[in-house]
Amino acid sequence: MRLILVPAVLMLFVDTALSDVDDLRSEANSIFNAIPYAPPKISDNSFNPAKVELGKMLFFDARLSASRTISCNSCHNIGAGGTDNLPKSIGYGGQEGRRNAPTVFNSIFNIALFWDGRARLLRDQAKMPIQAANEMNNTPEDVVATVSSMPGYVEMFTKAFPDQANPVTFDNVTKALELFQTTLITPDSAFDRFLGGNDDAMDPKQLRGLRKFIDHNCVACHRGTNVGGNAFLPFGLLRTPDAKVRPVEDHGRMEITGRLLHDYVFRVAPLRNVARTAPYFHSGAVWDLHEAVRIMAKSQLNATFSDEDVDDIVAFLKSLTGRPPRITYPMLPTRTEATPKPRN
Amino acid sequence: MRLILVPAVLMLFVDTALSDVDDLRSEANSIFNAIPYAPPKISDNSFNPAKVELGKMLFFDARLSASRTISCNSCHNIGAGGTDNLPKSIGYGGQEGRRNAPTVFNSIFNIALFWDGRARLLRDQAKMPIQAANEMNNTPEDVVATVSSMPGYVEMFTKAFPDQANPVTFDNVTKALELFQTTLITPDSAFDRFLGGNDDAMDPKQLRGLRKFIDHNCVACHRGTNVGGNAFLPFGLLRTPDAKVRPVEDHGRMEITGRLLHDYVFRVAPLRNVARTAPYFHSGAVWDLHEAVRIMAKSQLNATFSDEDVDDIVAFLKSLTGRPPRITYPMLPTRTEATPKPRN
Numbered sequence: 001m002r003l004i005l006v007p008a009v010l011m012l013f014v015d016t017a018l019s020d021v022d023d024l025r026s027e028a029n030s031i032f033n034a035i036p037y038a039p040p041k042i043s044d045n046s047f048n049p050a051k052v053e054l055g056k057m058l059f060f061d062a063r064l065s066a067s068r069t070i071s072c073n074s075c076h077n078i079g080a081g082g083t084d085n086l087p088k089s090i091g092y093g094g095q096e097g098r099r100n101a102p103t104v105f106n107s108i109f110n111i112a113l114f115w116d117g118r119a120r121l122l123r124d125q126a127k128m129p130i131q132a133a134n135e136m137n138n139t140p141e142d143v144v145a146t147v148s149s150m151p152g153y154v155e156m157f158t159k160a161f162p163d164q165a166n167p168v169t170f171d172n173v174t175k176a177l178e179l180f181q182t183t184l185i186t187p188d189s190a191f192d193r194f195l196g197g198n199d200d201a202m203d204p205k206q207l208r209g210l211r212k213f214i215d216h217n218c219v220a221c222h223r224g225t226n227v228g229g230n231a232f233l234p235f236g237l238l239r240t241p242d243a244k245v246r247p248v249e250d251h252g253r254m255e256i257t258g259r260l261l262h263d264y265v266f267r268v269a270p271l272r273n274v275a276r277t278a279p280y281f282h283s284g285a286v287w288d289l290h291e292a293v294r295i296m297a298k299s300q301l302n303a304t305f306s307d308e309d310v311d312d313i314v315a316f317l318k319s320l321t322g323r324p325p326r327i328t329y330p331m332l333p334t335r336t337e338a339t340p341k342p343r344n
Numbered sequence: 345m346r347l348i349l350v351p352a353v354l355m356l357f358v359d360t361a362l363s364d365v366d367d368l369r370s371e372a373n374s375i376f377n378a379i380p381y382a383p384p385k386i387s388d389n390s391f392n393p394a395k396v397e398l399g400k401m402l403f404f405d406a407r408l409s410a411s412r413t414i415s416c417n418s419c420h421n422i423g424a425g426g427t428d429n430l431p432k433s434i435g436y437g438g439q440e441g442r443r444n445a446p447t448v449f450n451s452i453f454n455i456a457l458f459w460d461g462r463a464r465l466l467r468d469q470a471k472m473p474i475q476a477a478n479e480m481n482n483t484p485e486d487v488v489a490t491v492s493s494m495p496g497y498v499e500m501f502t503k504a505f506p507d508q509a510n511p512v513t514f515d516n517v518t519k520a521l522e523l524f525q526t527t528l529i530t531p532d533s534a535f536d537r538f539l540g541g542n543d544d545a546m547d548p549k550q551l552r553g554l555r556k557f558i559d560h561n562c563v564a565c566h567r568g569t570n571v572g573g574n575a576f577l578p579f580g581l582l583r584t585p586d587a588k589v590r591p592v593e594d595h596g597r598m599e600i601t602g603r604l605l606h607d608y609v610f611r612v613a614p615l616r617n618v619a620r621t622a623p624y625f626h627s628g629a630v631w632d633l634h635e636a637v638r639i640m641a642k643s644q645l646n647a648t649f650s651d652e653d654v655d656d657i658v659a660f661l662k663s664l665t666g667r668p669p670r671i672t673y674p675m676l677p678t679r680t681e682a683t684p685k686p687r688n
Contacts (some may be wrong), residue, residue, distance in 0.1 A: 060423055069434050072415075079404055079676045086686055088415050096439030096688075276678050288681060304468040332423045334620050337632060342430055344440075 001197055014143070021199055024211060026086065031214065033225040033323055034192040036274065039182040040108055043173050050159035055180025057156065059175055064147050065136035067092055067344035072129070072177065076104035078327050080183065081276025084172045087284030092137035093344070098250070105270045108182045115282040116253045117232055117267045122178040127170070140170035145340050147173065153332025163192035163286050186273055186322025190322035209316025212309050217301065221268045227320060229270030235282070236264055238302035245285045252282070275318045289314050313343070365543055368555060375558065377569040378536040379616065379666055383526040384452055388517050389467065394503035399524025401674045402499065402517055407490050409480035411436055412686035416473070417520065420444030420448035422671050425620025426528065436481035437688070442594070444628035449614045449668070449684050452526045454573035459626040460597045461576055461611045466525050470518040484514035491517065496677025518527025529664025530617055538663070557654050561645065565612045571664060573614030579626075580608055582646035585639055589629045596626070621663045633658050640685050 058064060062071040075083050075089040075097075081101035083245065089097040099115050109115065113125035129135040130143060146317045147153040148168045160176055161167035191210075193201035197322065202210070213219060222228040232253055235246055246264065253262040266282055280292040293310050305313070358417055382600040385391065404409060406415040419441075420426050426447035430495070433441040443459050451457065473479040474487060491497040492512050505511035505522055535554075537545035544632035557563060579590055579651040590608065597606040610626055623629065624636040637654050641647045651656070 062421075062424075062428070066429060067434065069418075069428070077406075077676075078673050080406075084406070084413070085679065086412060090411065278679060287685065321678075324675050325482070329422050329671040329673050331668050332421075334425070335429065335622060341631065 010078070015157060021207065022042065022205065023192065025197070025325075026209075028210060028212060029039050031190075031219050031223045032195065032227060034195045035106060035109075035185050035189070035225060036186040037187045039185060042108070042182060043179070045179055047048055047074050047179065050139065050156065051161070051176050051179045052183055053161045053330070054153075054156040055176035055178070056327065057153070057332055058147075059180055060176055060330050061332050063332075063335075063339075064130055064138060064143055065092065066138045066142070066343045070136050072104070072126075074134075075101040075129075078104075078184070078325070081273050081324075083169075083277045085278060087137070087279050089318070091135040093136040097134060099118065099282040100279065103187050103252070103270075103273060103277050105184050105272065105322075106226055106229075109225040110267065110270055111231065111268060122181050123171075123174040124317060126174040126177045142340055144168060149336050149338035150333040151336070156333075158319045167337050175261050178327075186192055186324055189272075189322035190319040191316075192201050193324065205312055205315040206319045207314035207316075208310055209314070210319075212312050214315050216297070216303065216309070216313075218313070221243055221300070222271055226270035228268040232262070232266050233267050233268055233300075234265050235264070235299065237300045239299050241299045245283055245284065246297060246299075247283055250282065258273075271284055271317060273321050289317060293317075351469075363464065365551065367427050367537065368551065371543070372554060372559060373539055373565050375567045375573060376535075376539065377480045378448060379453075379529050379531040379533070379569060383529060386452070386522070386526060386565045389523055391396060392504060392506075394500060395505070395520050395523045395570070396527055397521035398497075398500040398504045399522070399675070401497070401676055402491075402521055403524055403574050405676050406489055406682075407518075407676075407679075408474055409436065410486070410687045414480050416448075419445040419473075419479075422448075422669070423530070424670075425449065425617050426451075427621045429622060431623050433479070433480040436477065439478040440498065441478060444623065445627040447478050447614070447617060447621050448525060449528050449530050449666075450570055450573075450614065452529065453569040453616055454611065455575065460600050462600045466522040467515075468520040470521040471514070484683055485569045487517055488512060489682075493680050493682035493684070494677040495680070500677075514604045520548075527558065530668055533666035534663040535660075536666065547659070549656055549659040550663045551660075553656035553658070554663075557657050560649065560653070560657075562640070562657070565644070566615055570614035570616050572612040575612050576606070576609050577612055577639055577644075578607070578609050578674060579643065583643050585643045589625055589627055589639060589641075591627055594626065611624050615661060615664055617665050619665050633661060637661075 039047070059072045062068050062074070064071065075084045082105035083101050087100060089101045091097055100317055102113075102115065102186070107122060111117065112121040113122060114128075119125035119128060130138050131140070135271060147157070154168060157172060161172055164172075167168075190201045190206065213222075218281075221231060221233055235241065235252070241244070251263050251267040254260065254263040254265040269280075275289065278289065279287045280289070281295075286292045286295065290310050292303060293313050297305045345495075351622065360561060362549065383391070404414040406412050406418070408415065414435060419428045421428055422511035425447050426449035431444060433445045435441055444455075446459065451466060455461065457463040457466060458472075463472060471484075474482050475484070491501070498512060501511040501516060505516055508682060509515075534545045534550065557566075565577055568574040579596070584590070595607050597609040598604065600606070613624075619633065622633065623631045624633070625639075630636045632656050637657050641649045
């Protein structure tokens, strides 16, 4: 009889554990969405492989900057989690940027772009760093003159926008960049495989971390496809963070809307691939993910998480690292005598 | 009778033309070598795919520089003919380099590295920009501390150097970079296909250009696999170039050897992919390939080429553009708390 009882007891134990995991999965699926395997379709910018390829060329081409030394990839590095892993990016003439560069990965799933959300669409976003004096410091006229001067680019624009008589425009530069960026998504993270029904995808510590991430109400803000990135909220909701982490002079979204309501409001940080995107916060002041979690707990929830809770939540955050896109480095068109030269 | 004569005359004409082309090919094959399709083997650095992959990661990793903003690829851009297409590269803190960045493509076929040839091997070369104050401004200690801090790198070094107990060394960083660079070769240019027996690879103008390149004796210096790159000679052999093109204060190889014989001596510029690597000369002062040919004719041969000769030679030089390597952008290892931070 004892030989029969043992497996029965084990069965019961396994059933309970599975049931807990299933409950957690159901709850998680009501809060989050997996990163899809295919690029999402977007409005007013139809999919076209030539347009994606053109966008990739532009993304890697430093000739979009005045000095011809800075490409999109310089600060949103495809090989480094879609960021530059610097507190703040270094732009034209060695100038330091004002805020930490957000990752380009999965940016299509954000409600808006930039820490202050000042661009609704990726194609609007793309216009800004190209022209910012402390970033690429270029002009739309120079960008168009540059790409127009190279037959290799003109041919790509013609293929990318086959219905247009004059496809080489600044708007089309940004549309190609936008479409390419829709392909920079990172599916297949342990978390996404868990959401999809795989019981072995996340380890017990990561599952505990997810449980705590929900129970501590981190998910009030960090939810949806990007585990964040889809709302605007004050940084320092309940307690003001240290001025090193939230510099007093950076008023966030208020600088865009002019509304006092938006003082120190920022787009909730998307947490996909967060283990790859140090340093953290708009200030880039914090390198350690544990410390970032503690700061969030205090400033947004007025809570002090135990070391074990912080550890578990960090383990969960590491399960958000997805499969990066496989990118073949583009061969850029050759300049001609008409191509404008670098300006220092 | 006239109807029969015409094809006979045409046959004769074609035969003569083919015979000219065959003579030109024979002569060219005695002066030049085609770029091989496979990376050449090198001494004291055995081929190993993991080592190539590691070298690629290091080549693209800006964390080899003090500021974490400059990678090998910043100045030797795989997508841009293996150069940065700048007169002089921009390094640490926005400093301008002293000389134009040579292409990394086919560099394994050069007699030595740098304009002054101060490194014999690519693995010696790699140590210099990493440490140069106006380039990556880093130290071997920091490089080793950086790669050692990341399990992703340690694993790659272990695979790349399987016989070594302690493979994470600065020497091995440069050996991996060297081996990766042996793969950065550009076979299959129109010129190489011509050398190999393809009569349609080069057009008539390019063939005339090759004929003139030989007959004007450009091949006294520009010969071998890289159409240059295998000898040291004075720039200004017969006539001193303009000081904008050959600045008086840059004494070239004499600065290395201390021998007056080497005043203004430089490594003969390798001309593979030269149409992709503007601007030209160690000064990077000349953007137009036609002008570069005229300057060379005057300074090295004391000759003034006709416009037609210059045009034909430029057409030939364009036949030296090969098939660039297909590179999948590497996903770089994630930092840890032990990884040293950027220094500005």
